Amino acid sequence: MSSHDVMPEMSLYQPVRVEDAIGIANQFADRGWLVGGGQDTYGWLKDRAKSADALIDLKGIESMRGITETADGIEIGALVTLTEIANNPLIKERYALLSQAAVKVASPQIRNVGTIAGNVSQDVRCWYYRRGLNCYRAGGNLCYADTPEGMNREHAIFNASRCVAVTPSDTGPALVALEAQMVIDSASGQRVVSAEDFFVGPNVDITHTTVLAPGDILTAVRIPAKWANAQFFFEKVADRNAWDFALVSLSAAMRVNNGVIEESRIVAGAVQATPRRLTSVEQAVRGKARDEATANSVGNLASRDANPLNYNHFKMPLMDNLVKRALRGQA
Amino acid sequence: MNPKLTRRRFIKGVIASGVAATSTSLWYSATGADRPAGAVERLLSINVNGQVRRVDVAPQETLAHTLRYKLGLTGTKLGCNRGECGACTVVADDVNIYACSTLTHEVKDKAVVTVEGLRAADGTLHPVQAAFVAELSPACGFCTAGQVMSAFALLKNNPRPTREEARQAMSGNLCRCGAYDHYLNGVMRASGQLS
Ligand SMILES: Cc1cc2nc3c(=O)[nH]c(=O)nc-3n(C[C@H](O)[C@H](O)[C@H](O)COP(=O)(O)OP(=O)(O)OC[C@H]3O[C@@H](n4cnc5c(N)ncnc54)[C@H](O)[C@@H]3O)c2cc1C
Ligand code: SF4
Ligand code: FES
Ligand code: FES
Secondary structure (H helix, E strand, O other): OOOOOOOOOOEEEOOOOHHHHHHHHHHHHHHEEEEOOOOOHHHHHHOOOOOOOEEEEOOOOHHHOOEEEEOOEEEEEOOOEHHHHHHOHHHHHHOHHHHHHHOOOOOHHHHHHOEHHHHHHOOOOOHHHHOOOOOHHHOOOOOOOOOOOOOOOOOOOOOOEOEOOOOOOOHHHHHHHOOOEEEEEEOOEEEEEEHHHHEOOOOOOOOOOEOOOOOOEEEEEEEOHHHOOOEEEEEEEOOOOOOOOOOEEEEEEEEEEOOEEEEEEEEEEOOOOOOEEOHHHHHHHOOOEOOHHHHHHHOOOOOOOOOOOOOOOOHHHHHHHHHHHHHOOOO | OOOOOOHHHHHHHHHHHOOOOOHHHHHHHHHOOOOOOOEOOOEEEEEEOOEEEEEEOOOOOEHHHHHHHHOOOOOOOOOOOOOOOOOOEEEEOOEEEEHHHOEHHHHOOOEEEOHHHOOOOOOOOOHHHHHHHHOOOOOOOOOHHHHHHHHHHHHHHOOOOOHHHHHHHOOOOOOOOOOHHHHHHHHHHHOOOOO
C-alpha cells in the first residue's frame, strides 16, 4: 500500500510526558530516533543513509513548549519552533541575536516546524556522509572530503580531526555567544550543560555533534539575563539568501559602555565542527571603542590559525570581514 | 508489534540502559507487551479541508503520501520529496508546511488545508487563486499549488504584507520557471494592494 512512499518502515511513538519519552528512548537505545520537527531526520531516513527502528515524536510533550521569563533570563522549551523564536517579542527585544539567527534558517516552511532542539542537534551537512558513504563520521576509516579531489568548499578551516565537516546550525553560534544553558533530561535525572560544551568536535566524538547520548532529551534552552539588551551582530553568508546553509556566519554579543566594548562574545559558525569562539578577537577589542579603527586593528586575527583545505581558503577573509563588520559600529 | 524489536533486544536494552528498576520497566511489564506501550494506532481521523476523513496510515507515512495516494488529493505536488522545493506545501492550523516532510500522524490533531480546499462551495476561486490567474502567475504550473498555499497562509497571518514581507514569506517555494515576480504580483493583488 505504501509502495509510493519514500519513508522506510518504522514504528512511531508519540509520548506526552518526558519520562515516557526517556523510557522509550532507552528501550530502543541506538535504534530509536527522537523527532522534533523532523526536518533533519526525514532526509536521512528517506536516503537510507541512516535508519531507525522507532521514531519518538516529542511534539506531544506540553512541558517542552513555550517561552517563559525566569528569575535569570528566559527559558525556551526545546520544542519551540524557529518561527516562534523569530517572532517572539521578548526574544526580539532582549536577545535579538537569537531571533536574527533563527529567521535565517532554511525556509519559512522548515522554520514553521523545525525546533530549536533539532536545530542545535542536527547532523553535519557533508554530502559524502549524507549520501551514506562509510566515512569516519559514519564509523568508517576515511574522509572523502579531505582528499586531493574532495569537494570541500563548504568544509572546516579549523580543528579538523580526521573529519572536516562543519556545524550547520545557525542558532548554535548565537546560543554560544549568549552563554545559553542546555537542559538535558535522562533516566538518571537532569543536567545542565553550557552551549559551549554542548557541541563536540571530532577530536572528542567523531560520530556525534553534541554531548547527547541515546536516552538524553534536550528539554529546554536557558538564556541568562547577562546579555539582555546588549549590542548584537548577526550575519550569515550563504550562496543563496533562502534555504541554504552558511558558508560562514558570525554571532556577536557586545556589552558597550560609554562607547567602549567592556566584554564581548564573538562566535563563528560553519568554520569548524562546533561553533567557534573567537577569543583572541574578544581579548583584542576589550576596552576599545566599537568603531572603524578597532575593526581595522583586528585585521586577520580571527583566521590566523586556520588550516584551509583545497577549496575553502575563501572562508578566511570572509570570516575576517564579518568580524570587522561586527566591530565597526552599530548597523 | 515491531518485528525488528525482538524480546532479546528488549532485554539487552534494559540491561544496557540500566533502568530495570525505574517506572519504565514497571509500566512495561504491566502492559505485558515486549515493546514500549504507546505506539501510534494506524487508523486515523484527520481533518482535511474541513472534512474528517478516516484513513489507515502507516506510522512512517508522509502527509503528502496520504493526501495524494489515499485521499485522492493530488493537487498537492511532490517535487523533491525532501524539503527543498515547496511544491508539496499545505497549511496546517494556519501555518504552511511541507507535506513531504511531515508525518501524517504529526498532524492528526490539526486542521489541514490543501489547494483543493480553497475555492468556495459554488466554485468561486479563493482571492489568492483569482489573483494568480489575473496576474498570469503560473508558467508551467507545477509549483503553483504550493505557491497558492504559502500565499494563503501569509495572508491569513498578515493580510497586507509589504512586497518584501511577501518575498520572505514565499521564499520556501521554488519556481523552476522563475515566475517569482508574477507570483509576488499575485500576492499583492490578493491582498488588495494592486489593482
Ligand atoms: C532544505 C533544508 C535546508 C536547511 N537549511 C538550514 C539552514 O540554513 N540553517 C540551519 O541551521 N539548518 C538548516 N536545515 C536543517 C534543519 O532541518 C533545521 O535547522 C531544523 O531546525 C531542524 O529542527 P527539527 O526539529 O526539524 O529537527 P529534527 O529532524 O526533529 O531533529 C534533528 C536531530 O536532533 C535530534 N533532536 C531533536 N529534538 C531533540 C531533543 N529535544 N532532544 C534531543 N535530541 C533531539 C533528533 O534526534 C535529530 O537527530 C535545513 C534543512 C533542510 C532540509
Ligand atoms: S568531512 Fe566528515 S562527514 Fe564528510 S566525508 Fe569526511 S569524515 Fe565524513
Ligand atoms: S516535495 Fe516537499 S518540498 Fe519538495
Ligand atoms: S510555474 Fe513552472 S515551476 Fe513555477
